Amino acid sequence: MTLQREKRQYSWGMVVDVDKCTGCQACVLACQAENNVPLNLQDRFERARAMSWIRVERYWEGEFPDIKARFIPIMCQHCENAPCEPVCPVFATYHNNEGLNVQVYNRCVGTRYCANGCPYIVRFFNYWEPVWPEAFRNHLNPDVTVRSRGIMEKCSFCIQRIRRGVRNAERENRDVIDGEIQTACTQACPTDALVFGNFNDEDSKVSKMKKDDRHYTLLPHLATDPNVVYLAKIDPDRSAGASHG
Amino acid sequence: MQQRRTIDQIHTNRVLLNGQLDTPKWWAPTVIVLGIIVAIGFFLIGIMVNKGLGVTGLSRPVYWGLFITTFVFWVGISHAGIMISAILRLSQAEWRRPVTRAAELLTVFSLLTALLFPLMHAGRPWRIIYFILPYDFARGIMPNVRSPLIWDPVAISTYLTGSTLFLYIALLPDLGNLRDRTTGWQNALYTILALGWRGNPRQWKLQTVGGILLSALMLPIFVSVHSIVSWDFAVTPAVEGWHSTIFAPYFVIGAVHSGVSAVVTMMALMRWLWKWEDFIRPEHFDALARLLIVVATGWLAFTFLELLFAVYGLDAPELELRDMQIFQWPWNLLFVTFLFTGYIIPVGMWLQKSVRNNIALMFWSSLFVNIGMWLERFMIIVPGLARKTPFVYTWEAYRPSGLEWFILFWSLAWVTFLMLLFSRFFPLVPLFEQKESQTFGDSIKIGRVRVPAIVREAD
Numbered sequence: 001m002t003l004q005r006e007k008r009q010y011s012w013g014m015v016v017d018v019d020k021c022t023g024c025q026a027c028v029l030a031c032q033a034e035n036n037v038p039l040n041l042q043d044r045f046e047r048a049r050a051m052s053w054i055r056v057e058r059y060w061e062g063e064f065p066d067i068k069a070r071f072i073p074i075m076c077q078h079c080e081n082a083p084c085e086p087v088c089p090v091f092a093t094y095h096n097n098e099g100l101n102v103q104v105y106n107r108c109v110g111t112r113y114c115a116n117g118c119p120y121i122v123r124f125f126n127y128w129e130p131v132w133p134e135a136f137r138n139h140l141n142p143d144v145t146v147r148s149r150g151i152m153e154k155c156s157f158c159i160q161r162i163r164r165g166v167r168n169a170e171r172e173n174r175d176v177i178d179g180e181i182q183t184a185c186t187q188a189c190p191t192d193a194l195v196f197g198n199f200n201d202e203d204s205k206v207s208k209m210k211k212d213d214r215h216y217t218l219l220p221h222l223a224t225d226p227n228v229v230y231l232a233k234i235d236p237d238r239s240a241g242a243s244h245g
Numbered sequence: 246m247q248q249r250r251t252i253d254q255i256h257t258n259r260v261l262l263n264g265q266l267d268t269p270k271w272w273a274p275t276v277i278v279l280g281i282i283v284a285i286g287f288f289l290i291g292i293m294v295n296k297g298l299g300v301t302g303l304s305r306p307v308y309w310g311l312f313i314t315t316f317v318f319w320v321g322i323s324h325a326g327i328m329i330s331a332i333l334r335l336s337q338a339e340w341r342r343p344v345t346r347a348a349e350l351l352t353v354f355s356l357l358t359a360l361l362f363p364l365m366h367a368g369r370p371w372r373i374i375y376f377i378l379p380y381d382f383a384r385g386i387m388p389n390v391r392s393p394l395i396w397d398p399v400a401i402s403t404y405l406t407g408s409t410l411f412l413y414i415a416l417l418p419d420l421g422n423l424r425d426r427t428t429g430w431q432n433a434l435y436t437i438l439a440l441g442w443r444g445n446p447r448q449w450k451l452q453t454v455g456g457i458l459l460s461a462l463m464l465p466i467f468v469s470v471h472s473i474v475s476w477d478f479a480v481t482p483a484v485e486g487w488h489s490t491i492f493a494p495y496f497v498i499g500a501v502h503s504g505v506s507a508v509v510t511m512m513a514l515m516r517w518l519w520k521w522e523d524f525i526r527p528e529h530f531d532a533l534a535r536l537l538i539v540v541a542t543g544w545l546a547f548t549f550l551e552l553l554f555a556v557y558g559l560d561a562p563e564l565e566l567r568d569m570q571i572f573q574w575p576w577n578l579l580f581v582t583f584l585f586t587g588y589i590i591p592v593g594m595w596l597q598k599s600v601r602n603n604i605a606l607m608f609w610s611s612l613f614v615n616i617g618m619w620l621e622r623f624m625i626i627v628p629g630l631a632r633k634t635p636f637v638y639t640w641e642a643y644r645p646s647g648l649e650w651f652i653l654f655w656s657l658a659w660v661t662f663l664m665l666l667f668s669r670f671f672p673l674v675p676l677f678e679q680k681e682s683q684t685f686g687d688s689i690k691i692g693r694v695r696v697p698a699i700v701r702e703a704d
Contacts, residue, residue: 118483127298
């Protein structure tokens, strides 16, 4: 059985301050490089098979000339009550004791049922064997498995970095210091719109940010209880209240 | 009421065994052509397994498409057998007799075909063995029984086992008959398959009891199989068009609609191809058409209830989905085609007695139903995925690739191929059922009145 959130040592999560997001896509690129995500060539986009574990959705609000671009970064929400988990026939995706929704590539048979179950559409299927240009071969991250065709993949909260951070802390006989573990996207974010940390540490930055009045989660009516919390856009044109993304 | 004809047993034997003892001339060329299509189909599936699912038109988030639609379609067709042979047997509908075996056979072959689709549509089919066998005992990981994809193989393999037993038990007397009429290797084959059938009273009793018990045991499967298939979709709250409590009964009644229609199609073909006019008669078509009118109307009610439940909540994403499904090109064309072929044209035709007794018209109208029913499954599965969430950023379209269309076509050829192969070695119309029906109808003259030769408890 997976531990309840309160009983865990670590409960990893992320806070996304939508107000700070400029839509620069640095997180997308950083993730692509860190996690050996295949290159999204033109035909992948045309056939709607592009993979990006984190994406920045852009929406237009209002009518020209009074129009605004809104950005919202969306990655795997690592739901506590994840709809992708119960539908997998081979336990390729499950919840671990650190609040992560993990994907076990070796078990996956590629039914794609988890992807249908996911309301955030953050799960990606390898339709083809991933190919990199010859020059890119040595750029692959040795800490991350290269996924073969026929299996699902998704944001892992850079689990290789979490493992390294926890291992270092254990070696030095201490707890993980807040901010010590950074995911590729949070590290790359120039405006600190993405913050990663331990929700079970009362003093961590994410725990404090989570208490902000602007906090909300995506698609709350589905009761997925995500571990990614969003802080709403502050709109000076509006008198009061939080506007959603 | 149904007309009675008197057909003597020698004539019955000669005509109904013509597939085995006197194979028609068209048989060999047809089987060869179908065999070529089947071989090409398997070759294409091999290519798909070898290259990856990139050869399909699937995308993100339309992860399920033509293959799952066709899977549901064949599971639907398989309800023919259980409806005709179990329910009509238990309700003692006399007109079912000539079609029981063909219906049961269609069940077995369509289930076998249906099972192939989830296998080939998986990313790593060679690892699907994990579904069925608890894998890697060393790590102690069992299959996830919470997943509907585990319920599916359980339900379908139960149905397949039951149907195969049922088919075999009903085949025993005819195998004995064939054993006595063949020589050489065929005789040896039938001798083994007939399991020592001699037709003595004890064997007849066991055969009858076995058939009735299996009919009764399979009744729960009648409800369970397609309910479970529908739960593949209904348990997914993330997809607007799928998450509906009405799906289980809706799918079951739709399956009966398509399955019984497929039996009508098959009966017409059997009558034409093997010249069984004496045995498959217009009154059989008439009875099936009356049954189908009721089933189809019940199914239509569910179709509209599903739409009503969807739009009643006035939930914006759901409204957007239904708007696309019904009013936007090209879905509006599919929706209209589905309504006309699934209900309006066939039921409109069946309401006329002249159509119900016209074999050619019954053939075409029953084909229409299955076009409509295939479209119904397509309209449920794909639009829900294409318009999955309120995040319009990820909305996608789906265009099946040529390979997917060919594999759909292949599955039709494959089932026909299997049926024709079967017809070469085993009679498609149960001889003993035919004779039994005839005997029940026989009357003898006692003094000045004619009375039935055999009295049954409930007739």
